[in-house]
Amino acid sequence: MGTRSKLGSTAICTLLVLCVSVFAQETHVGNLVGNAKRGKALYTRYCIFCHGPYGDGRGESAPYLDPKPRDFTKAVFKCRSTPSGSLPLDSDLFDTISRGIHASGMPSWKPLLRQERVDLIAYIKTFSSAFQEEKPGPAVEIPPESPSNPESIQRGEQLFQSMNCWSCHGKDGRGNGPSAATLTDSKGYPITPFDFTSGSRFKCGETDRDMFRDLVTGLDGTPMPSFGSAMTADQRWDVVHYIRSLSNHKMHAKVKIEPVGQ
Amino acid sequence: MKLQSSFVAAGILAALMVSVGPLSGWAPADAPSSVKGTVKFDGAPPKPSRIDMSQDPLCAKAHSTPATTEDFVVGADSGFANVVVYVSDGLTNHNFQPPAQPAVLEQKGCQYKPHVLALQAGQKLDVVNSDETTHNIHPNPNNNREWNMTQPHGMPMEQAFAREEVAIPVKCNVHPWMKGYIAVLKHPYFAVTDKSGNFEIKDLPPGTYTITAWQEKMPPQSQKITVGTGEAKTLDFTFKQ
Amino acid sequence: MTMRWSRWNRLRWLAFGLLLANIQQAYGIPAFARKYGLPCSACHEGWPMLNNFGQHFKDNGYQLGNERDAPIYQDPSYWPIMFRTTPIWHRENNNRQIIDATPGSSNNGHVEASVTTSGFDLHGLDVITAGTLYKNISFFIQPFIGSSDINLAQSWVRLDNLAGSSWLNVKMGKFELDEPISQERSLTLNNTGAAYYTYFYTPPGDTNAFVGIGFPQLGVELSGHNDATRYSVAVVTDSNGGTGLPTNQAYDVYANFNQSFEVPWFGRQQLGAYGLFGRSPTYFQTNNGIPIPGTGQGNRSFYRVGAYGHWFVKQFDFYTFFMHGYDNVFLGNSVPANQPSLLPLGAVAPTFNGGFVEAHYNPNTRLIFLARYELDRMSRQANPSIPTNAGNLDTWTVGYRWYPIMSPRAGLAWLQEYSRISNAGAAPLSGKDDFHNSYLMGFDFDF
Numbered sequence: 001m002g003t004r005s006k007l008g009s010t011a012i013c014t015l016l017v018l019c020v021s022v023f024a025q026e027t028h029v030g031n032l033v034g035n036a037k038r039g040k041a042l043y044t045r046y047c048i049f050c051h052g053p054y055g056d057g058r059g060e061s062a063p064y065l066d067p068k069p070r071d072f073t074k075a076v077f078k079c080r081s082t083p084s085g086s087l088p089l090d091s092d093l094f095d096t097i098s099r100g101i102h103a104s105g106m107p108s109w110k111p112l113l114r115q116e117r118v119d120l121i122a123y124i125k126t127f128s129s130a131f132q133e134e135k136p137g138p139a140v141e142i143p144p145e146s147p148s149n150p151e152s153i154q155r156g157e158q159l160f161q162s163m164n165c166w167s168c169h170g171k172d173g174r175g176n177g178p179s180a181a182t183l184t185d186s187k188g189y190p191i192t193p194f195d196f197t198s199g200s201r202f203k204c205g206e207t208d209r210d211m212f213r214d215l216v217t218g219l220d221g222t223p224m225p226s227f228g229s230a231m232t233a234d235q236r237w238d239v240v241h242y243i244r245s246l247s248n249h250k251m252h253a254k255v256k257i258e259p260v261g262q
Numbered sequence: 263m264k265l266q267s268s269f270v271a272a273g274i275l276a277a278l279m280v281s282v283g284p285l286s287g288w289a290p291a292d293a294p295s296s297v298k299g300t301v302k303f304d305g306a307p308p309k310p311s312r313i314d315m316s317q318d319p320l321c322a323k324a325h326s327t328p329a330t331t332e333d334f335v336v337g338a339d340s341g342f343a344n345v346v347v348y349v350s351d352g353l354t355n356h357n358f359q360p361p362a363q364p365a366v367l368e369q370k371g372c373q374y375k376p377h378v379l380a381l382q383a384g385q386k387l388d389v390v391n392s393d394e395t396t397h398n399i400h401p402n403p404n405n406n407r408e409w410n411m412t413q414p415h416g417m418p419m420e421q422a423f424a425r426e427e428v429a430i431p432v433k434c435n436v437h438p439w440m441k442g443y444i445a446v447l448k449h450p451y452f453a454v455t456d457k458s459g460n461f462e463i464k465d466l467p468p469g470t471y472t473i474t475a476w477q478e479k480m481p482p483q484s485q486k487i488t489v490g491t492g493e494a495k496t497l498d499f500t501f502k503q
Numbered sequence: 504m505t506m507r508w509s510r511w512n513r514l515r516w517l518a519f520g521l522l523l524a525n526i527q528q529a530y531g532i533p534a535f536a537r538k539y540g541l542p543c544s545a546c547h548e549g550w551p552m553l554n555n556f557g558q559h560f561k562d563n564g565y566q567l568g569n570e571r572d573a574p575i576y577q578d579p580s581y582w583p584i585m586f587r588t589t590p591i592w593h594r595e596n597n598n599r600q601i602i603d604a605t606p607g608s609s610n611n612g613h614v615e616a617s618v619t620t621s622g623f624d625l626h627g628l629d630v631i632t633a634g635t636l637y638k639n640i641s642f643f644i645q646p647f648i649g650s651s652d653i654n655l656a657q658s659w660v661r662l663d664n665l666a667g668s669s670w671l672n673v674k675m676g677k678f679e680l681d682e683p684i685s686q687e688r689s690l691t692l693n694n695t696g697a698a699y700y701t702y703f704y705t706p707p708g709d710t711n712a713f714v715g716i717g718f719p720q721l722g723v724e725l726s727g728h729n730d731a732t733r734y735s736v737a738v739v740t741d742s743n744g745g746t747g748l749p750t751n752q753a754y755d756v757y758a759n760f761n762q763s764f765e766v767p768w769f770g771r772q773q774l775g776a777y778g779l780f781g782r783s784p785t786y787f788q789t790n791n792g793i794p795i796p797g798t799g800q801g802n803r804s805f806y807r808v809g810a811y812g813h814w815f816v817k818q819f820d821f822y823t824f825f826m827h828g829y830d831n832v833f834l835g836n837s838v839p840a841n842q843p844s845l846l847p848l849g850a851v852a853p854t855f856n857g858g859f860v861e862a863h864y865n866p867n868t869r870l871i872f873l874a875r876y877e878l879d880r881m882s883r884q885a886n887p888s889i890p891t892n893a894g895n896l897d898t899w900t901v902g903y904r905w906y907p908i909m910s911p912r913a914g915l916a917w918l919q920e921y922s923r924i925s926n927a928g929a930a931p932l933s934g935k936d937d938f939h940n941s942y943l944m945g946f947d948f949d950f
Contacts, residue, residue, distance in 0.1 A: 045544045045868045046556070049911050061540025061911050064578050076408050085409030085421075100569050105540055107567040110730060111559040113765055130407075163412060164396045164436040167317065178317040182438035186402050200570065218410045223435035225398040225410040230417060 027122035029094045032115055039123025042116055050105060055127030065105045068189055075130035076186065076221040079204035084218040084226035086137030087130060093121045095205070102201040140216045142209050143233050148241040156242025159235055168193040168223065173246040186221045193223070196246040211240045293492035298462035301345045301455050301475055304502035307336040313439045320395035321372035321437060332377040333441070333479055341459025342501060344378040345477045346428060346445040348452035349463070350484060352471035358449045360385035364420070367432075367444070369397045369413070374432060374442030376454065378478070383426055383448045389419040396436065401444060403430040410435075428476050443478055468493070475499040532633060533949050534585045535560075536911040538577055539567060543914050548820070548863065549871030549904055550914055550949070551688040555763075555771060562728040564641035564663030564672065565634050573638040587629040591945025594621035595694055598938040599930035615932045626692065629656075639663040643678070655746075657719050670727030677744055679719045681726065681735040681759045683775055683811040684822050684861065686717040690873050693943035696900035696922025699859060701826050701879055706853035707894040708885045709830050710837040711805060712750050712783045714743045716757065721746065733775075734760045741783050741802075751799035755781030763813075770815030778808040786839030801840030803831035809858070821862035828855045835885035846886075853885040855894070868909055875900040890934075895927035904947070914949040 027034030043051075050069040052059040057071035070077070079096045080088040088096075097117050100108035109117060125131040146152060160166060160173075168183060170176040173196035185191040194202070204214050215236045218226030227236065310330035315321040335343040364386035368375040372393055381387060391397050391413045399419070400410040405427040413419055423430070426448040434440035445452070451471075453461040463473075470488045480501045489495050531550030536543055543550050546557025553561065566572035577583070600618040604611040627650060633643040645657040659676025679687050682702065691697050702717030722739030741753035761775025784799025809826040832838075835853040838845045857879035864872040877898045884891060902920030920943045929937035 041867065045542070049542045049545075050540050059540075065540055074408075083409075084411055085407045100567070103570045105569070105571065107539070107541075107569050109556070111556040113771060115765075115767075134407075162396060163414065164318075164398070167436045179436060179438050183435060186408060218412075220408055220410060223398075223400065223410070225400060225412045225435070227412045229419070230396070230412040230414050 027090050027118060027125060029090050029114075029118045029121070032118045034090075034118040034120075034122025036119070036122040036126050038116075039119035039121070042112070042120050043123050046109070046112075047120070055124065061105075066189075067104050067185070067191065068187065069105065071187070072124050072127035074186075074221075075128035078219040078221055079214075080136075080217050080220070081139045081213055082137040082217060083140070083228060084220055087134055089136050089139060090118075090121055093124065094118065097121065099205065101203050103203070140213050140228075142212055145208055145212075145240075146234055146237040148237075148244070152238045152241045153245050154242075155235070156238035156240070156245075159231065159239050160242055163227065163230065163239075165239075169196065173197055173243065183223045185223070191222055196243050199247045208237075208240050208244070211243065212236050215239060294465040295468055295489040295491065295493045295495070296462060296464045296466055297471075297473060297487060297489065297495050297497050298460070299347075299497040299499070301342040301347065301459045301461065301477075301499040301501070302340045303334075303336045303342040303459075304340065304500050307334050307503075310334065315372055315437075315439070318372065318395050318437060320393065324371040324393065329371065329373060331439075332373070335377070335457070337457050337459060339458065341455070341457065342477065342499075343455055343457050343459060344376070344443075345455040345459070345461070345475050345499070345501075346378060346380050346443075346452060347455065347461045347463065347473060347475050347499070348380070348428065348445070348447050349449065349466070349471045350474040352469055353449055353451070356449075358382065361450070364388045366390060367399075367442070368392055369399070369434070369440075372397075372434075372437050372440060374440060376442075378429065378443045378445065378454055380429075380445040380447065380452050380454050381423075382450055383424055383446050384422055387421045387423070387444070389413060389421065391415050391417065397434050397440075398436045399432065400435055401430045401432045403427055406430065406446065428474075429478070445476065473497055475501075477501060531914055531949050532585050532631060533911075533913050534583050534632070534634065535565065536914075537582065538634065539571075540911050542868070542909050542911055543906075544868035544909055548865050549690070549868075549906065550916070552690055552863070552871070553685070553688060559728070562672075562726070562733065563669065564639060564661055566639070566641065566663065572635050574635055583632055583634060585629075585631045585633075585949060587631070587947070587949045589626045589692060589945060589947045590623070591626070591692070591943055592621070592623050593693060593941060593943040593945070594619065596620075596938075596940050599933065599935060601931040613932060615930055625650075636660070643676075668727070669729060672726045674724040674726065675722075677719050677721045677746075678724065680716050680737055680739075680757050680779075681724070681733075682716055683759070683761070683777060683824055684813075687719075690863075690871065690904060691875075691900055691902055691920050691922065692918070692947070693900075693902075693920045693922050693941040695924050695939050695941035696875070696898060696902075696920060699824075700877055700896060700898060700924075701824065701857035701859060704826070704828060704855060704857055704879050706828075706830060706835055706855055706881060706885060707889050708837060709835050709853060711830055711834045712743060712753070712799070713741050713755055713781050713805070716779055716807060719744045720755070720757075722754075731763045732761070734758075741781055748797045749799075750784050751797050753782045753784055753799055753802045755779060761811075768817075770817060770820075772815060773813040774810075775812070776808075776810045778806065780804070780806045783834055785833045785837075786841065801833065803833045803840055805830040805834055818865050819862065820865070821860060823858070823860050825858040826856065828857070829853075830885075832885070847888060849887040850885060851883060853881065854883045855879060855881045869906045870903065872903045873901070890928050892927040893929075896924055898922060898924040912950075916947040916949075917945075918947055919944040 048059060049061045050059040051057055055072035057069040059069060062069050075087055077088045080092045082088060094117055097109045100106050166177055167179045168177045175193040175195035180193050183191050204210055216226060216228045218224055312328040312330055360382040365379060365381035366388045367379050368390045370392045389399055394415050396412060396414045398412050402408060405425045406423045411419060423446040427446045429443040429445040432442040432444055451463050451466055453463050455461045466489055468489050468491045472484050472486050474482050474484045476482045483499050485497060487495055487497055531543055531547050546553060546560055548554040596619045598617045599615040601613050602616050603609055604614045628648040631645045635641050641661045641663055643657055643659050647654055647656045657677055657679060659674050659678040661672055661674035663672050665671035686699055686702055689697060699717060703715030705711055720739035721744055722737055724735055724737035726735035737757045739755050741755050742750045757779045759777040761773050763771050763773040766772055782802040782804050785801040785803055787794035788798035807826055807828045811824040813822050830853055832850050832852045833840045836846055836850050859875055859877035861875040879896050881894045900922040904916045904918045906916050908915050923940040926937045928934050
């Protein structure tokens, strides 16, 4: 009686534990844990008209919006700290919701409680099975910034040329490069490259560190690629310095977001 | 008593592993069968147009005569090139191991070589930039993870696609004329037609299969075929406008 | 002396009735939903009541701050004007109303009787256009078309985020003061319970030109906010929002400050304090004994101060509000300041205390329940002839609003409300407590 049945149940239990630990992926931001059920009520209140009841970006208002609301069912996100092709970290989604996306219909949801934002993220992740099947890649390491001096800016300009940034962003960074008119996002909607001279705020954060990170991660779902392996860290800082030099405007941050970290 | 019980435990675990492992239940046939044939295009195909690469001098200088679009490549004898022919039904639900040899997608003369690449799910994909200019390789899948990487000349890049998808469009945002396709199959029974429209699917175990021909512009066509042990069957497809 | 008090009392309640008739109705602004594609529920707990996101949107000058706020980003088919009206059925009852003993004849004297009226009704039409004239320049215009007149309820321009700071915003025009809980956005519409009485409270015998913080005022306001803190300071002319300079060189200052903080599990809590300090004229220059408007003289001071809180327990939230009021002795006794001999014996400056508790239950975006209890108590009457409990009132209100559709283009609410007020000793003949109650049901629609 005892030994064989005990072993059988031990084996089954072990397998179950292995299965559960792979699939139990909670949402954590700081010391807050997200609750998808609460998140659903919040989504219905705040998000449903743009992002749609199925999270596919086809809300009632979506036909009138440009750029279109994010389709969560694809699990492809622009603003991340993970490599291109990877899922975002929970903190990436939290930062995006808190900051909003400039020059788009996505407002800053900072007036919501932090717990509410974490609950929303937990619910958003239920729209795609990718969040159950995969784990996000490792967060990009951002080394200390190299000094911003004319030499760095000049090196950045040369990289801007050799890395073919100009073909989309234009020779002066105005977003009017020869390929600009042909660009579409991954859904096929026309998309314009960023105009660095406009003094406008960058969509995924406006500090130099954010720009460095964007160069490594690329903006998934858009034509902006990852330069992770294509340049060294110093080269990336040079490009950041050059891009900053293209605009005379001071970029005012209306909504100061402290990155949450993991 | 204790030793016995640990053997039993090992045995249970081993049995569990074997039942889901990739190696059991699919022994290659002693005398493999094959399916070969030709894909033709019936009628006058649209003429390929010239590609203006003047935007990037490094691309333009790679072509003494201007390059042409590759979405409709029909040979002299109406052979339809760049058609993916693959088994779409009839294989048992089996975990096929991808080959160790990577598939290679080359960016040469600012075009994708091959224009249509077929590989297995999980198989390594080596992306090579043979051009002096910097490319940006951006597949846009529906059933796989989307990624988008910059690749200067000579930088190595290795990727893979986890799930079957026929086919994933690939573009380069820097060079808007660059278009290619990657067909990902979860088994090794596929081929891409050559310039004369010929294909051969080798080492097929005997059975009844549905073979599908996919071309980037035409609706796909399927045909059923039964292959006996050691048989080499012929199957042709004809596309028309 | 009793006669004098009761005459003032009747006049006061007549004024109150006029006030209630002119209270601007509550509103939500679908034009904003149309502009940004957001549902009404994004900014409103249950419109018209704002939630924290909506409050920030309003504090920011009706801007989301995502660089799509300027009018140039509006969809060409966007209709920036909002219409609102409320077709209802309601029933009013006054249990001790003074009527002729024989209808049509004044020969048989008066009696007190319970009078009930009911029927279908309409509250008039609100037309509102609001939003941005330009980035960081916002505006609000609200004509109200009533049954017999049209008046401009609000009309103001605001320069937002001066010097790039959310702490500096300047508004000028006719605007609603930054009250702890907005009168304009009250969830109730019925005749008895539409107003927060404490906002409009005037002691018996008092004819202060400033009727209450609940009316839109004419002036200028400096305000600012960050994520958790809000302040506003307004200087208004002491005419209760009346245009044409009806008083004269009399100004009131209103200040409000609140701070919110997050309590784990419970939600956001907010604590605040406010004060209104003003001066009102006590007499006017006259011509042949008739007062000349705009020539107010003998300004005397008054104030309204207090504290409040907005508390959340998950989907329940409630307001607690307290006010202490004081009117100068001349204002309190309606005596010109240049004739102190007219002050009755034992005249003093009247003071009162009042407040309310209002609770909401908001189980989902389509339903909100409310209950309110409000009371006002005179702590010191203006002169000994006024009964101690004169002017004291208690009101109860319960109701709910159901929103059958939630759309980014328009709003519809079905509502039912019941309110009851008891005025101490206000029955005109018997001097007993006087009760009014109102029951209302109907639609509130907002396009």
